[in-house]
Amino acid sequence: MPNYGNSGRIVVINNIVKKPKPYHLQTISVAGSDGTLLPISVIGRGQPVLMLHAFGMDARQFLPFILPLINQYQFYLPHFRGFGLADNLQLPQFDFIEQYAADTQQIIKYIIEETGVNKISVAGISMGALVMWAYFKRFGTNEVSRYLNIDQAPIIRNQPNWQGGVFGARQDELFAQFESLISKTEPYMQLSSFRHLPYELKLGLLAMERAFSLLSVSRQHSQLLVKTLSHRAPHKVALMTHSTWQHKLRCLNAYVQLPYDYRDVLPTVNIPTTLLIGGRSQLYSAEWQLKLADMLPNAKVEILAKSGHAVPMDAPIEFYQVLKEFLGS
Numbered sequence: 001m002p003n004y005g006n007s008g009r010i011v012v013i014n015n016i017v018k019k020p021k022p023y024h025l026q027t028i029s030v031a032g033s034d035g036t037l038l039p040i041s042v043i044g045r046g047q048p049v050l051m052l053h054a055f056g057m058d059a060r061q062f063l064p065f066i067l068p069l070i071n072q073y074q075f076y077l078p079h080f081r082g083f084g085l086a087d088n089l090q091l092p093q094f095d096f097i098e099q100y101a102a103d104t105q106q107i108i109k110y111i112i113e114e115t116g117v118n119k120i121s122v123a124g125i126s127m128g129a130l131v132m133w134a135y136f137k138r139f140g141t142n143e144v145s146r147y148l149n150i151d152q153a154p155i156i157r158n159q160p161n162w163q164g165g166v167f168g169a170r171q172d173e174l175f176a177q178f179e180s181l182i183s184k185t186e187p188y189m190q191l192s193s194f195r196h197l198p199y200e201l202k203l204g205l206l207a208m209e210r211a212f213s214l215l216s217v218s219r220q221h222s223q224l225l226v227k228t229l230s231h232r233a234p235h236k237v238a239l240m241t242h243s244t245w246q247h248k249l250r251c252l253n254a255y256v257q258l259p260y261d262y263r264d265v266l267p268t269v270n271i272p273t274t275l276l277i278g279g280r281s282q283l284y285s286a287e288w289q290l291k292l293a294d295m296l297p298n299a300k301v302e303i304l305a306k307s308g309h310a311v312p313m314d315a316p317i318e319f320y321q322v323l324k325e326f327l328g329s
Contacts, residue, residue, distance in 0.1 A: 023070065025063070027085065030078075030110045033102035034092050039085040040107065041077040044070030048111050049121045049327060051077055052104065052128025054310075056209070056248060058084035065312060065320045073327060074115070078107050080128075082247030095258060096251050097127075101134035108143050121327060123148035126283070126309065130154070133262035136269050146272040148326045151309050153284045154292070156260040164288020166255070167215075178252050181208055185249055194242035202237055205245055206230070218280035218308030225313070266295040273298060274326050278314065279305035 029037040041060055051066070053059045059077035066075045079086040080100050093099050111120055122144050124132040129152030136144075158165040167174045181204055188197055197205075210230040217223055232240065273296050277289045286303060293299045302322050307314040 023067075025060075030107050032081075032106055033099070036081070036089060036092075038081070038089070038103055038107070039079045041079070041085070042074065043067075043077075044072075044074040046072045046074055047121070047327075048115045048117060049073045049075050049123070050104075050108065050111065051075060052122070052124040052131055053077070053080065053083070054126035054128055055251065056083065056212075056244070057125075060084065061312075065316070065323060068320070069324060069327065076107065076111055078104070080131075082244060082251070087243045087247070091247070091250065094250075094254055096254050097130055097134050097258075097260060098138075100131045101138055104131060104135050105139050112143060119143055119145035121146050121148075123150065123323065123326070124152070125150035125311070126152050128152075130156075130260065130262075133265060134260075137262050137265040141269055141271045144271055146274075146326065146329070147269070148274045148276060148323065149292075150276045150311055151278045151281050151284055151289070153289060154262040154266060156255055156258075159261070162263070162288070164285050164291070166283055168282070168285045168288075170282075175256050177208070178256055181205065182249055182253050182256070189246055189249070194245050195239065199238060202240075205242075205249075206232065206237065209248070213310075215282045216308055216310040217314050218278070218282070219306065219314045222308070222310065222313045263295070266292065267297065270297045272329065273300070274322070275299055275301045276311060276319075276322055277301065277303045278307040278309050278311050279303050280307060280314075281309040283309040 023043070025041055025043045028040050028042055030040055032038045043063070044066070051059070051062050053061070059079045062075070062077055081089040081091055081103070091099055108120060112118065120143065122132060129149045132147060132149070133154040153164050153166070155162055155164070156166050158171050163169070165171055184201060184204070188201070191197065194202065210226070213226045213230065214223060217226060275289060275292055277286050279286050290301065293301050304311060304315045304318050307318070312319045
């Protein structure tokens, strides 16, 4: 067996490139709150870090930002039920955020038992961050050392005393569009394949996803990338597969129907918390997110002025710098 030492460098033996162990992306399984095995991508060595992904995101999309840090930290990237490597897992309850929070508790317990640490660092982006607000309300902060909240308010629906819910002033308009699409697709939710949906309905679903993605970015290069990746010729729409369409609609239905208001837990989140805010976020107003700093006992604010909601896409270098500083603090 080759000896890689402590440098983590790549070694060449007999013209074969050998990658040091920290570079080996592994997939492990951890039992969720109901015993379902949840896939988790793991990479690196050192202090454990849990990173929770956004709606529609594959957890492995964090990799470009964490690879430079894997000689110092071991990253756990769980795939929430219905997404990424867990796209075949069904939700046992309608309230998917609370389900994900319960699963996160099981994952944190596993990491602590496996690594021998008492607490771990956690970062959550968008939906993953909402899961952490739900987690703090149910399970407290005893097993979390620090928290990075990436462009996510602790509330979804606007209230008379809080207009910083998702989509801000456009919330009623966009929720009405979601409800219309959910109603139209309801008779087809048990279909085994996306291909069997009526063509116009498929177009509506894809248009909704594209619009949501465009609302999440603000930089011109990000918008161009979204438009390019989401473009599909008519014949490709007719034949395409889409493993997550039903799950996404169920989640959107929960967003529309359930209150999801975790503001009351903020005063109890007494661990060091970094609020990473996209200055041009169209999902959660920067002005309203700034109010969280006064509601949290130990908060620090980082604003990326030119970034939208999808911070890693709009401001990748700045996102990496904030993540690195957060972990090293």
